[in-house]
Amino acid sequence: MTHDHIELSLEQSLDHCIKCNICTAACPVSAVTDLFPGPKYVGPQGQRFRMPGQPSPDESVDYCSGCRVCNEVCPTGVRVMELNTRAKAAIVEQNGLPLRAWLLGYQYWFGKLACGPLAPLANFGASNPLLRTVVERTVKIGRKAPLPKFSTYSFRSWFKQRTKSQASKTAAVPDGSQSTAPGSRKQVVYFHGCSTNYYEPHVGQAAVEVLERNGFEVIVAKQGCCGLPLLSNGAFKQARSHHEYNVEQLLPYAQRGIPIIGTSTSCTLTIKEEASELLGMHETAVRMVAENTYDIFEFLRLLHDRGELNTDFKPVQRSMPYHAPCQLRAHNLGRPALDILELVPGLQLSESTAACCGLAGTYGYKAEKYQIAMDVGAGLFDFVRASGSDTAVCDSEICRWQIAHGSGLEVKHPIEILREAYG
């Protein structure tokens, strides 16, 4: 087995642990439950007792939500979350993927089936307490967990329709081919992800409009699920094929230097590093796509740094609470949404200091973890409620659903606010 430096640094990170317990002190999950003994215990400490080919000795690692707070606070650079997620994958490899993890990992199939004309029916089912109780009893998906509403139309269908109606423009057909007509206009590829496509097409619409306001031609490339729900459920083999597919679709754009931009912080993080690190995929193509992928506000901030951002904003006289999701913090970019939104006259955003909303991808959907997720998020819910605003702002869709569920506020993606500012 050959090791490149990324893989090596993951392995060596076990050696860097000096047992200081800072990760455990900062862990939002172990703070609210005794069921999770903490990131150090299941991470570098447990790792010393794991051996390939032997039974997985621990089940408690399943209570790690994968929020990555441990990675952020570790003073010696231990990749605790990666160790934990790999340990979960070893359990899946040993025991197989449970039905629930399968359902959560492949949830985009529900989007595919229910988004569109069937959405009202599906939403009725998804919000029906009786049905939810049955689901909780059978597959242990929490009956109170905040399921998103299916949209009556998909983002892709909206975009296709719009492209057709704008036939005068030279927009590329979103078929993933390399045939985008060369022109003087700057191009970007938009990676919408499953949530925008099936649940929140308005986020994608806002993104497209903002990018166009800045003179970009937006290409919606062929794409699949980024694979994060599978990764966090330990289904590495399945996640690998998703990542391979996306890399294949996005590579031609990356090769031509066309930026790949996403509004879902978790999708972009997965493409940037999470998939490649967890799956040990460090091929040139994977890296090239990763290096060309940006969170939308990261991209807008780059534009601003170069003096190319359209700052023709109308005043927005509002003050709102903002939560930077774990997945965004893992990008190590600071708070690009705050940096850009503070350019909008009149807009006041107050940032939360909460570690995590608690939902952490599919974690909070699991019945036995629902209350843990709510307890983890409690501080954040209090913070947004105390703001007095009726709207909160957060970059990640899952976190938005959880904050809305926990606080009763409407929660928007910052790109929606920015679009508003463009008038």
Added chain:
Amino acid sequence: MRTIDTDVLVIGGGATGVGVLRDLALRGIRAALVEKGDLTHGTTGRYHGLLHSGGRYVVKDKQSASECAVENEILRRIMPHCLEDTGGFFVVTPADDEAYVPLFLKGCQETGVSVHEIAVREALRREPLLNPRISRAFEVRDGSADSFLATHSNAEDAVRHGAQVLTYHVVTGLERTGDRVTGAVCEDMRSGETVHIHTSYIVNAAGAWAGKIAELAGVKVTVVPGKGTMVAMNHRVLNTVVNRCKPPADGDIIVPIHTVAVIGTTDVHVPDPDVFGIEAWEVERMLSEGEQLVPGISKARVLRAWAGVRPLYKDQDVADDRDIPRTYKLLDHEARDGVKGMISMVGGKWTTYRMMAQEATDAVAAKLGIQAECRTHLEPLPIPAGAERKAGLYWLGKPLAAIEADSSYGHLICECELVTRERVVDAITSGKAANIDDIRRDTRLGMGPCQGGFCTYRAAALWHELKPATPPANDPPHGHAGNSVALLRHFLQERWKGLTVIAWGDQLRQARLDEIIYLDTLGLDLLPAPAPAEQNGAEMVTAHPAIATEYHAA
């Protein structure tokens, strides 16, 4: 003064001594054992933990090879809970001469050491970090052994069969009546009390110290203390014992044992088994030779370095200490020196301890006119209470699986090695442990990456809580608190001495954190207790010159 009467006195609480004690007890012979420290305090507790297949000796030391091959199978049967079946490889690295291979294979055949060649590809599949440039790989029945647990299991069975075990009893003299040894005078190092032991027979199983014991009887036994330095890596770099296929030399073996991988070992003659240090070149040699087996290993985190002294018996001139056979020798002092009532069992390996014990016990039984047959190869050893390992061979994840099974992770005293509060409390209240280092030998407390950083103060606090009612005999300054602080200091000192020669990289960072915890946060150097150096043979710690080792640089 106390007096003890017994039929046989065994001197030395290592593998051999305790093995002899069990054998005597199983044969119904009244026996007692004295050990100047804790059980396994000497060489048994300081070796790399290899259960020999015998492969290492097949060319130059055929008798040892055969003995190991035979005993390996017996130990697997009688003490599975102390062994891990890691399997072993002998590999030919680019630095090794392939001409050794036919000698090796012929030797295996002659000595009954089971061996078969496997494809290099297969060896690399099983051990991905192994040097990909090895040209051949041979599989043998090596394993790893928990010598602490094995010794305790033997002792427990011996006690169950009526034997006595007296730890922290140092032999200060042997009594002779004419040409017969009739007893021993010991000092109980914890109380300072003198203990007379009257016995018909003495088995000198003091290992590297056997020469010193023989001297007390006026008999000359030349034991060459051969110091072997070992280096433990932070985690299991390999899961199979890997040997270089070449004549034994420094740093040619890596043994995965519990959570660590141990690179061994040097062989340096030292004048006194009580006084030796570890030198930088030895650590450097282990790591640079280790590179031949696992490229990059010298860059990985080293946990600790330590040394043990081999009890090599020298009965003829050999050029090099490494040429002294590893086989054992029974010295009948009556036939050899005209001194009755004592035999010495010298040399040997941990793997052959049971065979040595059998031979020694056969000799004693013959002297005493007792007919009973040896049964130690037939009857499995008991698992000491409190050891969470259940029946069956040990495997790496077993301790973690046990903690998970009852969710006792909230009660860990030593986090690195998963030692629960319950086990530490048992060790303290059972009265078997005289200090925290003794608890370590029972539980692995403090043996993980942080080397006592987070568990020492917890263990000392438990000790302080649990032992207030029994003030030590020679009342130390500051009473009970002073005692607890002395225990804490002693254990830290014991852990830190293993770090001094490997203080770089991640382990230096760790040591710095530990230093901050104990000196800056807890102000340990300001606490009211005498520093270990000023303690007058403190009853709980091993500053006593008779059992203090590695304190002085050579």
